[in-house]
Amino acid sequence: MTNNAPQSTSEGIPKPPGVGKSHARWLWIVISLITLFGVIFLLVMEEDTADITRTGTPAPLQLVSFEKVQTGPETLEITSFAEIRPRWSAELRAAVSGRIDKVHDNALAGEAVDKGTTLIEIENSRYVAELAAAELALKEAELELLKAKNANYIAQKEFERSSRKAPNDFALKIPQLEIAKQSVTSANARVRAARQQLEDTTILAPFPAFITRRFVSPGQMVNVGDQLLKLVDNTRFELEAEIGRREWNLLQKPFEGLEARITGQAGELIAQAKIRRGGGFLDEATRQYKIFLVIEETAPSKVLSGDFVKLSLPGITISEALDIPASSLTKDGYLWYLDSQDRLQRLEPLVLSRRDDRIIIQAPAGEHSWRFAITPLVSFLPGQKVYAREKEK
Structure with missing residues (x-):
């Protein structure tokens, strides 16, 4: 006997691969999201309550x-800043030409010299000869003057003995006398010029100073105007301070002759400066008042040329x-x-x-x-x- 009942169409048909695994993957994703949201919720609740404390004592x-x-x-005290500068600063140049005969040790850079110290000597035989010639010319001019005076004296006596009046100055030798006088004056000027040139062969320090630079050496030929030495004053210094209009109104007046304190970068007292002048004009660039001060130094001290210092000016x-x-x-x-x-x-x-x-x-x-x-x-x-x-x- 045969079974004619219809069979299920799904029977015997295999399931597509991966269908069961897909459902498991989605299940794990949902569980992970629920866990994440739970952790976030717990953290938020913990932050809201962890730092909240109650105390009965104020901070x-x-x-x-x-x-x-x-x-x-x-x-x-009106404060300002200024640079210490030497009162005198000179660049010595040759006044005569010749060969450098000697450079003294005092002329080396860094040396301190007194006024009148011999620094450099230029060979002077030429100028000795010129001075001798000028002195000889002076003697000759003085002799001619004596002759002219004698001629004038004789002419006057002759007219006096004859009781006559001289017709003109030529008769009394007056023009010759005047020329002889001018010749003596000219000869004296030439002697002074020759003596000055001879003196210029010896270079002396014009003021107490430091030698800052030397330009020549022994045996070197120099001409008029060539550089020899550079030196700066080491006993007298000047300062130039600037203050504004408000500080100017607070400055004690009259201030000429008053003293101001000078302090260094570390606040130490360096020297006392005397106010010489100020306030006559405004600086063209800064439009501030200028105060001029001077430091009179007679012995070595802490004052150094080129130093930048602080000034304390007397105020009201x-x-x-x-x-x-x-x-x-x-x-x-x-x-x-x-x-x-x-x-x-x-x-x-x-x-x-x-x-x-x-x-x-x-x-x-x-x-x-x-x-x-x-x-x-x-x-x-x-x-x-x-x-x-x-x-x-």
């Missing part, structure tokens, strides 16, 4: 050191001023002070003068005692409550 106040300053009179006296530490002034030009409740307050001062590590400002009206923060911080805020501590003296 400590910021410590601020202050210096107590009283309003009072202050004498200002301000009746209501404050002398505070320079560190109290911020880069923005403000001062922080403490009020009666130890709260920070800020003001913009008018700085009048600077003196070492201190500054002088115009005292604001209304208060006579101030407590200024010594080292203000960027974090300071107006009205901020702080813990104030006075600086130990």
Whole structure:
């Protein structure tokens, strides 16, 4: 007996490869996403609650050191900077031509010499001969003058004996006498010129100085105008300072003859300078007032030509001023002070003068005692409550 029932069409048909694996892959993706979202949720909840703490004690106040300053009179110092320059600086050149006969050890670069020190000698036989010839010409001119005077005397006596009047000057030999006088004057001038040329063969130091450079050597031929030596004064110095219009108004007047302090880069006192002149005109480039000072030195000291120094010029006296530490002034030009409740307050001062590590400002009206923060911080805020501590003296 045969079975005629219809068979299922799916029976005996194989499944496509990878169908079961695809369902498993999607299952793992879903599980991973659920796990990731869960971890993120837990982290967010942890961040929201981890730093939240409750305490019953307030945060400590910021410590601020202050210096107590009283309003009072202050004498200002106007500061400026200048270069120390020698009063005299010369480049010696040959006044005569010839061969360099001798260069003394004093003429070497770096040597200090006194006024009148012999530095270089030029061979002088030619100028000795010229001086001798000029002196001989002078003697001859003086002889001719004596002859002319004698001729004039004889002519006058002859007319006196004959009781006659000389018809003209020629009869009295007056023109010859005048020519003889002029010849003597000319011969004297030639002698002085020849003697000066002979003296110019010896090069002397015109003032106390340092030799900074030598241009010649023994045996070298030089002509008139050739460079020989360069030297600078080492006993007298000058300075030229510049100040603005506001500083000029704060300068003590009259200032001619007053002294100014000169300090070096490390703040050490170098010398005292005397104000010679100033204020007659403004510099064309900077439009500032110029002050001219002089240093009179008679002995070796710390003053060196070419040094760049700080000048402290005498200023006027301000009746209501404050002398505070320079560190109290911020880069923005403000001062922080403490009020009666130890709260920070800020003001913009008018700085009048600077003196070492201190500054002088115009005292604001209304208060006579101030407590200024010594080292203000960027974090300071107006009205901020702080813990104030006075600086130990």
